Every structure is written in C-alpha cells, then in structure tokens.
Amino acid sequence: MNQQKQQKQQVRASLVFLFAMALSLLVMYISITNGSFDIPALDVARTLLRLQSVEQYDLIIFDFRLPRIVIGASVGFALGTAGAVLQGITRNQLADPGILGIQSAAGLAIVGYMFFFQGTLKGIGWLSTMMMPLFGWVGGLIAALLLLIFARQQGVLDPQRLILSGIAFSSGFGALTLYLSLKMDPQDFEMATVWLSGSIYGASWEQIAALLPWIILLVPLIWMRAHILNLLHLDEVTLSGIGVNKARERMVLLLCCVGLIGASVSVAGSISFIGLIAPHIARRLVGIPYKYVIPVCGVIGMLMVLLGDLIGRTLFTPVELPVGIVISIIGVPFFIYLLFRSKNKHS
Template identity: 45%
Template sequence: MERNLLRQSSRRRAARAWTWIGVLALLVIAVFIVSMNSGYTRLSPGEVFRTLFGGGNANQNLILFQFRLPRIVITVLLGAGLALSGCILQGITRNALADPGILGINSGAGLMVVLYVAFYPVTKLGSVFLLPCLALVGALATAALIYALARKRGEGLSPTRMVLVGIALASGISAAMIVLTIRLSPDQYQFVQTWLAGSIYGTNWKFVLALLPWLAVLIPYVLLKAKALNVLSLGDALATGLGARTERERLGLLAASVALAGACVAVGGGISFVGLIAPHLARQLVGSRHQVLIPAAALTGSLLVIAADTVSRSILQPSGVPTGIVVTVIGAPYFLYLLARTKSKA
C-alpha cells in the first residue's frame, strides 16, 4: 500500500514537472514571436508572418532574416548554455551561489577574447569560429586554477572555498582586461566595452553556426549525466558509497560546464547571473532531480535572455542598451537575496 502511494506521488511530481517544462517551452515560443515584432523598425505580426513564408518585401526580408532572427536564435542558445553551465556547477559543488560569471570562468573566457581582439579583427569569417575555441582555452585555464586552489588534500573540493577563489580570480582578470584596453584603438576599445557590458554583437548566421555545434554536443552529454549529477549532489561520501567515480564524473561535468560558458561568452559577451538565476527558478518549479531540472533550467535561461534582449532593443532606441545590463538589473538583487537566505540558514 505504501509502495503504491509512493509510486503515485512520484508520478504526480513527474507529471507536474513535465507540465512546467511544457509551459516554459510555450513561453519561450511566445516571447520569440514578440521579439520578432520588436525593435527600432516595427513589423506587425501580419508582416512577420508574410515575411516568414516568402511574402515580404526586400526591406522586411533584410530586417527579419539578416538582423532579428539570427540575434533571437543566439539569445535562445545563449540562455540555454549559460543556464546549463550554472546548473552543472551548482550540482557538482553543492553550492547554491555557483555560477560561471561569479566564479570567474566568464572572465577567463573574456580575457582571451580581449587578447584576440587586440591583435586580430573580429569581422573575418575565421575569427568567428575561432573565438569560441579561444574562449574555451581561457575558461578551462581559469577553471583549472580555481579547482587547484579550492581543493585541499584529504578534504576534496570545498564549495565555499571555490566561490571565494573564483571571485578573487574574477577581480584579478577584470583588472588585467582593463590594463589591456589601454593599447586598443578607439574602434577596438568600443567593441570591448560593448562586449563586456553583455551586448550580443553576433547578429548574423555565422555566429549561430559558431555556437550551435558546441551546444549540440554538450547538451546531450549533460542530459546523459543527469543521474551522475543527482548522485554528486548528495556529497562525496554518499556518492562514493553508491559506487560513483566522483572525481572522474566531476571533472567531466566541470569541463562541460566550462565549455558551455566559454562558447556562450565568446558570442554573447559578458552576460552574468543567467547561470545563477535560471537553475534556481527551475528548481522551484520542477524540483531538484536533474532529469527534469536540466531541460527546465535550459528553457528558463532561454526565456530570461530572450526577454531581456527584447526589452533592451525596445528602450533607448535606436541604439538600445546591452542585454547584459538588463539581465544584471534582475540578477544582482536576486543574488543578494540568495546570499542573505544562505546566511540565514547557516
């Protein structure tokens, strides 16, 4: 009897979780449609519909297919990638405040991008596909340094120490980037400052093609490792008792998290807090089982970034404001709230 009740309860929780995932998917689609209608040049829903099916004029085709759609697709991919990166970090560190931006991984990727911009123009086709690779190198180097400094012999990885080391490294890397900007030309400096603010500068299909393969490979890998994340979230002692190879699984998932963050930062700039907010909101909706948390976090991140980008393109026209600023306006107070709640529980 009790076993049947437990099964029914589990089925209800699973049904509720997948219902929320469906709702999130519908919200992403709805905001996607709204975003196609938003911008300096307004397109009515009818004009968007006609243009999508080949009935638009040359100007409408240019606006929708060459400017808006690539940017909107990139925001969806960026949101999913950054959210999954944060979800993985929170799972393997068991730290609610873990996020690739806060830990300095985004800064490490950004440093490589700034170095590249200083010596090579970003407008060439080759550079578009090389940027994610260089950002990955910077992010991996930063993550390796954080891992080495936060790990104590005999104690394993300390989640609190990891956050503190990441914040310190992020500050140091940010200072190095400021020094590097001194040697930049005015055009390069303008690009770097816009990029650091989280402006999604990649507004053509080349940037979509540069980012898509990374997510196409890494997202299925993360989904396959959902059970491993569930076990790692229980702590090293219990995970080892259950037969998990904790160090190997943690390193593989950490590499996936870093790769997702690095690729997204290379294309979207310094957008922070997505990896912090999205997993938390998704966890409130679907629970902590990573089989449902991973897709829910990805959809929540996509919804957050595409909504922020739509707002950023609609205010202070024609230039708008960087998407990262809109996300920060939401994310900074939420981070302080989580920090206060964590302290109250301690």
C-alpha cells in the first residue's frame, strides 16, 4: 500500500514539474518574441539556430533578451531551492532568504565589493563579475551564522526568535548597504539602487558564467541530501539513534543554501519572497518529501521570476518595473496571510 502511494506521489510530482516547466517555456517564448520591438517566432528560431544573421535580431536576442531569460530562470530556480532548504533546516515555514536577512547581508557584501574593489578590477571585466558571487556567499554566511547564534533558546533553534532576529539583521544590513551606496559616485549609486531593488535588466553572459557553476554544483548536492531534510524534522533522540549528526548536516545544507543565495544576489539583487512562496505551493501540490519538493520548488521559483520580469517589462511600458518589486507586491500580502495562519494554529 505504501509503495503504491509513493508511486502515485512520484507521478504527481513529475506531472507538476513538467507542467510548471511547460509554463516557464511559454513565458520564455513570450519574453523573447515580445517587447518594445516584436520579433516573429520564425525569425527567432532561425536566429537561434544560426540559419540567418540579421544584425538587429542578433543584438536584441543574444545581447538583451536571451541573457535576461537565462538569468531569470537560473535565479528563480536557485532561490526556490534555497527557500525549501531554509524552511527544512529551520523547521519554520516562514523562513525565507529575504526575511532572514541573508539576502541583505549578501547585498551588503557585494555593494562593499563594488565600492572598495570593483574599480581596481574594471580592466578585467570577467574577473570582477566572477568575484561577486564569492563576496555574496561570504556575506550570506556571516548572516546565517549570526542567525544560528542569536535565534537559539536553551540550545534549540526557536522559530519566533529566528524570524525576529532575521528581520532585525535585514534592517541593519540594509542600513549599512544604503550608507555605502550613498558614498558611491552618482553613476555607480544609480546602478546599485536599481540592482538592489531586484532587477535583471543588465543581464549579461558574463553574469551567467558566474552564476551557473554555483547552481550546477550545489543543487544536485542539495537534492542528494533530500532525505536528510526529511529526517531533520525528527527529534534529537531519534536522530542520534539512527546515526545522523544534526549539527553537521544542517551546516552543510546551510552552506549550500547560502551559496545559491549569494550567487543569485550577485547577478539579480535582492528578489525576496521567492523562497517563501515556492515551497508553500510545492508542498500543497506534491506533499512533504523533499526529493519531490526541491525540484518542484526550483521550477516554480523559475516561473515566478520569469513571469514577474515579463509583467514588469511589458505591463508598465515605457517605464520598466524591476522584477523584485513585482514579486514583492504579491509576496507581502502572502507573508501577512501566512503570519495570521500561523498565529491561529498556535492559539
């Protein structure tokens, strides 16, 4: 009976994954063919397959639209996966890279890098771009370690303290980021402000090269440890009895999670609420097991960023709204709803 139930769950998870992927591909198709300059689908296909070479089409597709689509899909997948991991290791369904301050810390580290070091590396553009995810990882790691220290109560991670500490750290890191950005040149300040709002407007192939290695390395590592995320919901005595080192496993998963967040922030700024919303949708659709939740979270996150960017780019023309703001408009009411639901459960 259990085996039959597992098979049904696996089929359901596969169908949900494929459906979300199909929707993502549809949004990609609309994004690459539509905009201030529409390109017929046949011409897009010919340009991508190099069956024709029209300078205008090459510029629009390969320099503007395609890098933006790839960055949006990659960042969405990374943040959706990271959100599932954070909620698993903290056992808190309100955990999110933005709410916990990890994104703010990564943003602070990257703005600090832009302020202190980027000018000296401007002559080597690719090195400058490749270094940014590393700084984001270090900043996110510092925030994660501070959370683990301050959110503990009697040696146990307290969900309420975690959220409160995360909000406090996020405000503090955000204030420091603003202070540093105000010290920048006007041109750099404008670029940093747009970037911090969560924008993939200036996406480039260099940024894709900086982001993809983190996703290719860390997402499979997280998925291979999906069973550990399931076990982390058990109590300490049970975990010790089956030989699981809870502290070590949590730290490994946290490092992977912070790596994905730092790399995403380095190319797209702070896009909040993806890591909060995607796991909730995934659990409702495929259940609790993380071997199903993680890939579905990733593809739902991908769809959210692609759709948010399409809406921000087309709905408000000629003004372009950053994808981070579009998603926040949806995410804030959703977070308030989750807070009220959590409060009602505990009352």
